[in-house]
Amino acid sequence: MLAVLKTVLVVEDDHDIRELIVFILEAEGYEVASLDSGREVMLTVQRTSPDxxxxxxxxxxxxxxxxxxxxxxxxxxxxxxxxxxxxxxGWGTRHEKQCMADDYLAKPFDVTDLLVRVSDLVNRASA
Structure with missing residues (x-):
């Protein structure tokens, strides 16, 4: 369990994938909020300030x-x-680089890889 509860916002329109990611992250001790579309992301980020x-x-x-x-x-x-x-x-097109994401994970993903990458980003943000 994490010493300080970290919050992850998951935005995924595929119900099964979204629920799987939420389950995995909650089992690891994260507080997880989720959305099934993009229209609420900005408001939700402002309201909840996820890590x-x-x-x-x-x-x-x-x-x-x-x-x-x-x-x-x-x-x-x-x-x-x-x-x-x-x-x-295949991450790396001009449009993808322009979005300035901190990391990229291909589906289907390995659960361990997901957890390592999320942990790295959450810890980097709180450092």
């Missing part, structure tokens, strides 16, 4: 890279770590 954001690229209503870029461009949220999650393999 990090785990963000799917292809949401039904928005492109996660656009959300990431907006967060990273705002002084209020620019320091919040963002991990992009996508079934599209």
């Amino acid at each position: 990090m954001l785990l963000l799917d690229v292809r949401l039904g209503d928005m492109d996660g890279r656009d959300i990431c870029k907006a967060l990273k461009s705002s002084p209020a949220t620019s320091q919040m770590p963002v991990m992009i999650v996508s079934a599209t393999h």
Whole structure:
């Protein structure tokens, strides 16, 4: 269990994947909030101030890279770590780099890899 409860906001439109990520992170001791679309991300981030954001690229209503870029461009949220999650393999296109994400995780993902990366980003944010 974590000494200080860290909060992760998970934004994933696939119900099963979202619930799996929430379950894994809660079992590891994180406080987890989740959304199934992009339209509420900015408001939720302002309201809850999560320690990090785990963000799917292809949401039904928005492109996660656009959300990431907006967060990273705002002084209020620019320091919040963002991990992009996508079934599209091969991170590195110009558009993807422009979103300024802190990390990228390909689906399907390894649970251990997910936990290591989340821990790294949460710890980096609180350092």
